[in-house]
Amino acid sequence: MSIKLGPRQRPEPDLIALGPNAVVHADATFYEAKDVVLAIEVVSPESEERDRHRKPALYAEAGIPHFWRVESDSGRPVVYVHELDPPTSTYVPTGIYHDRLKVTVPFDIELDLSEIDRL
Numbered sequence: 001m002s003i004k005l006g007p008r009q010r011p012e013p014d015l016i017a018l019g020p021n022a023v024v025h026a027d028a029t030f031y032e033a034k035d036v037v038l039a040i041e042v043v044s045p046e047s048e049e050r051d052r053h054r055k056p057a058l059y060a061e062a063g064i065p066h067f068w069r070v071e072s073d074s075g076r077p078v079v080y081v082h083e084l085d086p087p088t089s090t091y092v093p094t095g096i097y098h099d100r101l102k103v104t105v106p107f108d109i110e111l112d113l114s115e116i117d118r119l
Contacts, residue, residue: 002030003039005062011055014070015040017106033062037106042070060084060091066106067091073098077113 002010010030015038018024022035039059041051056067069080079101082091095103101111 001028003033003036003059003062003064004030005033005058009058011058013039013055013059014042017066033059033064036064038066038068039064040068040070043072056082056091060089063089077116079113 001016002012003016004010016031016036017038017040018031018035019037022031024031024035036059039055041047041055043051051069056069059067063084063086065084067082067084069082071078071080076098079097080093081095081097081101081103083094083105084090085092097113099112099114101109101113103109
């Protein structure tokens with residue numbers, strides 16, 4: 001599924017978390033940006049520039065409150081967590097997680113990253 005950011009802007013994150021009031025239709029091919037609380041990109045060599053720079057800028061401009069980027073460090077996942085700074089419409093880093101991801105926003109979650117298969 002993609003996120004509709006504008007008439008000709010529909011990027012497709014690797015994972016999306018929707019807010020509790022999101023309207024989802026069975027035949028939908030996209031979500032509205034206002035319904036997305038978290039966009040996650042998993043960086044690969046082919047998507048590095050897009051996932052690190054272009055897509056986060058688009059998501060921030062659209063007002064998506066949270067962005068996570070997952071990268072590989074010697075085959076192990078590293079999660080970079082960002083939160084939207086509304087006055088500047090940009091993301092600010094709030095954490096880098098190597099072995100265990102534990103956050104309380106946008107929801108409570110704890111993941112043992114060391115148990116995830118190599119990237």
